[in-house]
Amino acid sequence: MAGVSLVSLVINLLVANLFLDIAALRADVEPTNVSGSVLPVDPRRGESLRFDGIGALSAGGTSPLLQRYDPTHASQILDYLFKPSFGASLQMLKVEIGGDSLAGCGAESSHMHTDNVSRVDYSTGYEWWLMVEAKKRNPDIKLYGLPWSFPGWLGTKSPYANPQLTAQYIVKWLEGARHIYNLTIDYIGVWNERPSNSTYVQVLRSAMDAAGFKQTQIVAKDGGADICNSMATDKAYADAVDVIGLHYPSDFSNFSLCHSFNKPFWASEESSSYDDANGAACWARVINSHWVLQQMTSSIMWNLVGSYYHGTNWYAESMMTADQPWSGHYWVSPVIWATAHVTQFTKVGWRYLKNRAGSGLLPLGGYYVTWVDPDGPDFTIVAVKISYEHAPCIRPHLPRFNTSAETVTFELTASMGHIQSLQVWYSNFEDGPPHTLFEKQANVAVVNGKVNLHIPVGGYFTLSSLKSGEKGSFPNEKTSAPNLPLPYKESFDADQISGTAGYFADQIGIFEVHAASSQAGAHKNVMRQMVPQTPIAWQGWGDTGPLTVLGMREWQDVTVSIDFYVSEELVVHAMPCVATRSDQKWLYAVALCVNGTGWTLSNRGPQLQADNTPGNPPATSIYQSGPLPAGVSIAGWHAITLTTITTQASGTLDGHVLFANASIGNADTGFVGVGMNYWYPVEFDNLEVDAAGPNWEPTAPCHSSTAGDTLGSRNCTTNGLSSPDQEFDLLATYQLRHAPSGLCATATALAASATITLEECDATNSNQTFFNTYSNIRNMVTAIEAVNGLVLSGRYSNGTVSLQTRKATPGCWTEWAYFPNTRQLRNQYTRDDAAGYPQCLSTCPQ
Numbered sequence: 001m002a003g004v005s006l007v008s009l010v011i012n013l014l015v016a017n018l019f020l021d022i023a024a025l026r027a028d029v030e031p032t033n034v035s036g037s038v039l040p041v042d043p044r045r046g047e048s049l050r051f052d053g054i055g056a057l058s059a060g061g062t063s064p065l066l067q068r069y070d071p072t073h074a075s076q077i078l079d080y081l082f083k084p085s086f087g088a089s090l091q092m093l094k095v096e097i098g099g100d101s102l103a104g105c106g107a108e109s110s111h112m113h114t115d116n117v118s119r120v121d122y123s124t125g126y127e128w129w130l131m132v133e134a135k136k137r138n139p140d141i142k143l144y145g146l147p148w149s150f151p152g153w154l155g156t157k158s159p160y161a162n163p164q165l166t167a168q169y170i171v172k173w174l175e176g177a178r179h180i181y182n183l184t185i186d187y188i189g190v191w192n193e194r195p196s197n198s199t200y201v202q203v204l205r206s207a208m209d210a211a212g213f214k215q216t217q218i219v220a221k222d223g224g225a226d227i228c229n230s231m232a233t234d235k236a237y238a239d240a241v242d243v244i245g246l247h248y249p250s251d252f253s254n255f256s257l258c259h260s261f262n263k264p265f266w267a268s269e270e271s272s273s274y275d276d277a278n279g280a281a282c283w284a285r286v287i288n289s290h291w292v293l294q295q296m297t298s299s300i301m302w303n304l305v306g307s308y309y310h311g312t313n314w315y316a317e318s319m320m321t322a323d324q325p326w327s328g329h330y331w332v333s334p335v336i337w338a339t340a341h342v343t344q345f346t347k348v349g350w351r352y353l354k355n356r357a358g359s360g361l362l363p364l365g366g367y368y369v370t371w372v373d374p375d376g377p378d379f380t381i382v383a384v385k386i387s388y389e390h391a392p393c394i395r396p397h398l399p400r401f402n403t404s405a406e407t408v409t410f411e412l413t414a415s416m417g418h419i420q421s422l423q424v425w426y427s428n429f430e431d432g433p434p435h436t437l438f439e440k441q442a443n444v445a446v447v448n449g450k451v452n453l454h455i456p457v458g459g460y461f462t463l464s465s466l467k468s469g470e471k472g473s474f475p476n477e478k479t480s481a482p483n484l485p486l487p488y489k490e491s492f493d494a495d496q497i498s499g500t501a502g503y504f505a506d507q508i509g510i511f512e513v514h515a516a517s518s519q520a521g522a523h524k525n526v527m528r529q530m531v532p533q534t535p536i537a538w539q540g541w542g543d544t545g546p547l548t549v550l551g552m553r554e555w556q557d558v559t560v561s562i563d564f565y566v567s568e569e570l571v572v573h574a575m576p577c578v579a580t581r582s583d584q585k586w587l588y589a590v591a592l593c594v595n596g597t598g599w600t601l602s603n604r605g606p607q608l609q610a611d612n613t614p615g616n617p618p619a620t621s622i623y624q625s626g627p628l629p630a631g632v633s634i635a636g637w638h639a640i641t642l643t644t645i646t647t648q649a650s651g652t653l654d655g656h657v658l659f660a661n662a663s664i665g666n667a668d669t670g671f672v673g674v675g676m677n678y679w680y681p682v683e684f685d686n687l688e689v690d691a692a693g694p695n696w697e698p699t700a701p702c703h704s705s706t707a708g709d710t711l712g713s714r715n716c717t718t719n720g721l722s723s724p725d726q727e728f729d730l731l732a733t734y735q736l737r738h739a740p741s742g743l744c745a746t747a748t749a750l751a752a753s754a755t756i757t758l759e760e761c762d763a764t765n766s767n768q769t770f771f772n773t774y775s776n777i778r779n780m781v782t783a784i785e786a787v788n789g790l791v792l793s794g795r796y797s798n799g800t801v802s803l804q805t806r807k808a809t810p811g812c813w814t815e816w817a818y819f820p821n822t823r824q825l826r827n828q829y830t831r832d833d834a835a836g837y838p839q840c841l842s843t844c845p846q
Contacts, residue, residue: 036406037363038450038603041308041381042413043372046358051371052264052298053142053348054287054339055092056081056319057131059192059303060148061106064505066451067126068306068325076323076474077330081305082137086472088319088336089343093134094187094268094300095127097173099149101509101535102585103192105303105312107506108148109498111173113530115153122176123498125461126510129181142348144300146189146222159191159536163200167207174213184215189222189268192538196221198230198237205240217242222268225249228258233532248272250396251286251293259295266298272317272394274775275306275333275730279317280437281386281429282393284338284460288367288384291352292359301335302421309505310583310821311553313670315778317394325503327481337427337438337471338460345380345464346371362455365403368410377418380408380464385455390732394775403457409450410463419446422463430458433731438471478546482719482821484551486558487690492525501527502548502550502687507584509546509679517683518739521637526565526683533679542585544605546676547577549582549671550689553823556581556669556718557693561641565683571596574680575612579605579673580644586675588668588831591624592642592658593677594634594652599658600625603650605663606677623649623664629656639686645693667838668831669718691719705741711756712799712845716826716838725844727823733763734771737783738843744768745841747803750788754803755824758843774815781815781829792816794827796836799845816841 031152069077080087094782098108106187109124122128134141147159147170154169155161170188177183188208190196201220207215220241221227229247231238244258245268258265267290273279283301290296306318316323319339322330350371353359358370358381385403392398412419424441444451444463453461462469490502494740495513504511512529516523529546551558564576575595582589586605593600595612602621606612632654641652647666651658672689676682699717701724717723727739736745747767762768770792771785784792786803793804793814804812817829825841 006436011280036408038409038411039368040356040411040413041353041358041370041416043353043358043415044413045354047350048354049295049297050264051090051346051348051352052351054096054343055142055144055300056088056090056296056304057094057269057300058127058305059094059096059108059146060104061102061108061308061312061505062303062318063126063130063305063307064106064342064500065323065325065503066305067129067500068503069322070328073328073330073478075231076477077320078133078333079090079304080135080320080336080472082134082141083342083472084138085468085470088339089331090134090141090339091343091348092144092298092300093131093304095131096146096148096391097170098125098144099535099538100151100531101149101537102508103148103538105308105314107510108531109510109512109637110151111176112169113151113510114532117172120172120176121498122180123496125532126183126500128176132181135183137415140348142186143183144189144219145185146185146192148192148345148538150536152535155536157536160197160200163197163203164207166200167204170204171207171211172211174208174216175211185213186215187217187219187243189219189245191222193223194538196227196230198234201240202236204733219245219266219268220246223247223250225253225255225256225258228255228261231261232257237409237449248393248395249294249296251289252399254296255269265294265401266300267296267299268298269298269302270393272314273773274778275316275318275321275335277429277435277775278390278774280338280427281333281390281458283335284341284384284429284537285367285386286393287342288369288382290423292355292361292367292495297352309549309553309671310778310819311507312507313779314775316773316820324480324482326485328478330477332436334427334429334435338429339424340438341382341427341460341462344469345466347373350374350767351465362408364404364406365401366455377416377783378465379416383453383455383461385457385459386458387430389734389798390458397650405454405456407452407454410453412446412449412451414449416449419465421445421547422451422465423467423469425462425469427460428456428458429732431459433733435732440469440471445815468586482552487688490687492527492661492685494674495525497525500710504548504550504674506548508542508544508675509548511548516565516685517567518637523565523637523685524647526685528681528683530681531679531681542587543608544586545608545676547582547586547605547673549584549673551672552720552821553671554669554718554720554819555647555671557691557695558672558689559641559643559692560672560687561639562674563637563639563685565637565685566634566660568635570680570682571633573611573678574682575606575677576634576640576682577606577675578640578642580642581668581670582673583670583830586673589673590642590644590649591673592640594628594640594653596634598625598627599651599653601651601659601662605673605675608678610678612677619772624659627656629653632656638845643692646695665831665833667833667836695719696721701725701740705738705758705843707743707759709758709843710845711745711758712801712842713794713827713839714799714844714846715825716840717822720821722822724748726840728825728841729823730772730774730777730818735761735763735768736770736825737761746823747786750786750790750803752790753802756792756801777816779829780825781817783814784816794839796839801841801845
């Protein structure tokens with residue numbers, strides 16, 4: 001056939017035939033009965049594929065604060081995640097192999113910043129510690145490493161430029177795991193959500209085999225299904241891959257080609273949904289539907305634990321949240337208990353039962369799955385029924401479907417006749433709040449081999465022959481205190497060498513604790529920027545220089561001071577900086593930078609460039625600039641201070657006033673940031689952060705909110721302080737509840753221009769339904785939509801909040817962001833100069 005190669009023709013025929021196989025599989029899945037159906041559970045009809053486990057992923061800079069918890073509370077958090085028959089009881093832990101570059105929520109440290117093999121550092125970062133702690137609690141847990149980024153010495157843009165070199169870099173990581181931490185890595189990935197490469201995968205396989213890591217399996221490609229197209233035309237490539245791992249795979253896609261290789265087929269990254277009941281509902285659905293609809297044998301959630309700041313990307317899209325090491329508080333989310341329904345009653349190596357032999361679609365919507373112990377009598381059945389409104393994960397798109405409550409009968413085969421009763425655990429992610437979460441029920445009797453079960457919408461059941469199962473808890477869980485206590489001081493002297501510095505979270509570049517290059521002035525340990533050249537990035541870091549941050553996205557009025565050290569050889573190049581009101585990449589910030597000849601005060605961080613020539617920062621961003629004080633050189637140790645209060649800033653260098661009461665913008669808030677203009681080993685010590693100015697007093701309530709009060713907007717409080725009129729909870733029922741009064745936002749009508757009042761909460765009242773993309777709204781501005789498609793809108797001129805059409809009305813905003821630390825619904829996430837000062841939903845409108 002003209003224009004079609006023989007290889008392409010073979011592939012097309014193969015795909016066509018496999019599509020028919022998948023169609024047959026789908027037909028086998030479809031239920032044929034109605035409520036009251038008898039669903040057979042019969043291992044004789046087919047034990048099926050091996051269960052590879054349910055896991056979670058610490059990667060993308062999601063865990064920097066976890067190791068900073070005191071040992072007691074850190075141990076409790078780890079127990080909730082890894083301890084068998086206690087909490088999530090995870091069966092697999094996947095971690096980032098740090099690559100020195102921003103990977104979503106932050107940057108993680110590489111074990112080899114340079115190509116000098118004598119300087120391999122297996123003390124960097126926190127993933128080694130995390131894997132060790134997981135293994136302490138569950139020696140059977142599987143470990144899986146995957147790079148997001150790579151250090152720049154491996155190549156300019158691609159890690160595949162020298163595949164042998166990159167393979168040896170990964171082998172060095174495996175050697176550190178084995179020889180330093182006594183860890184066996186079960187799986188290794190290629191490059192997160194970036195192109196795979198046949199040559200590299202084959203070289204990596206050979207290099208691992210030669211180094212004694214034959215048991216470590218390769219997962220590819222940790223991204224899209226196009227890997228299967230590549231493997232179909234490259235047998236050597238296919239032979240080198242042990243597991244096909246896709247990210248956010250749709251159960252409604254055709255993966256027949258991937259199935260044709262007869263390799264384990266995983267959702268190797270999944271969920272990315274916020275850690276509330278909706279996130280739990282998403283997770284409960286996919287870890288069961290992936291088997292029923294696509295025969296996937298493992299699902300791994302991103303991310304393991306939200307130990308990173310709100311205001312960095314994708315806050316708390318986590319199995320649990322632990323971002324307050326200063327208070328010891330953490331949040332055991334419903335996602336923990338959604339996981340426990342499977343992990344506490346199965347083991348890696350058990351077998352799934354095939355569809356219609358113990359697994360399949362529930363007749364009126366939902367899924368059921370059975371696992372059996374191939375070496376014994378035990379088995380577990382899980383049934384989950386989530387409505388469409390609560391089932392979506394953050395991705396991919398989920399087709400519409402219907403669910404209804406029903407009663408089913410599980411009919412056990414005669415080989416299971418010795419079972420007289422089954423243990424039952426139950427959750428419901430759509431009742432409440434409060435929601436029913438992993439509650440032990442009375443055992444259910446097995447009568448004549450049959451078990452009757454009523455499954456409501458939102459329900460999630462585990463029926464198991466195992467007698468294990470515990471809803472773990474600790475008596476001393478701490479009260480939330482999201483505001484980092486001020487004043488905060490950090491000398492880094494108590495921090496682990498090569499480890500994370502204080503409460504800092506690296507965003508661009510890597511800042512580790514090391515002994516000071518110069519101990520003049522009694523400097524002992526310091527925070528040093530370690531990346532020597534531009535990494536091979538997973539995602540762009542923007543055009544600004546290295547940055548590490550701490551504090552709160554809500555801070556505005558603070559004083560920050562820190563010592564910095566610049567060596568003589570870097571005097572003409574390096575530009576150390578300190579910032580307030582910074583976002584994750586300091587594209588928005590109030591930044592004070594000094595170089596060899598002078599200083600600049602600007603509204604963003606410095607451009608990434610190898611010197612500090614004019615134009616860095618861009619001239620349009622500079623508030624003020626000037627020369628260094630007479631006789632001052634930036635070589636050696638110096639102390640720099642920056643204060644921002646409302647619309648003014650002041651700064652000093654070694655006690656010399658550089659500027660006072662300089663005019664700055666007043667619309668943005670953000671972190672304290674420390675950094676520089678390029679990949680230089682600038683050192684920092686003796687950090688101090690304190691409150692500044694008059695805006696640190698708690699706001700008194702404007703009045704006691706009662707039913708009938710009209711909602712509007714007013715200027716948001718800043719500095720991490722809550723104001724009772726601006727405190728709202730986003731419920732998983734898609735209601736907006738005013739936290740102090742317990743009343744819910746209610747549209748006076750489902751029509752344009754309808755105002756919003758407070759009324760008694762009623763989840764059945766459609767006028768109280770305000771849909772939002774529950775993960776996005778904490779990370780960006782997004783629409784809050786009423787039942788009929790109208791959106792919650794605010795007017796800049798008079799503080800009116802009402803329902804409007806999605807098309808923006810002049811003088812109005814139609815999108816909001818939620819700030820969980822202060823419970824504020826804001827009309828800005830990062831600074832919007834056109835919108836002016838941030839406005840918040842309020843019971844006391846302006």
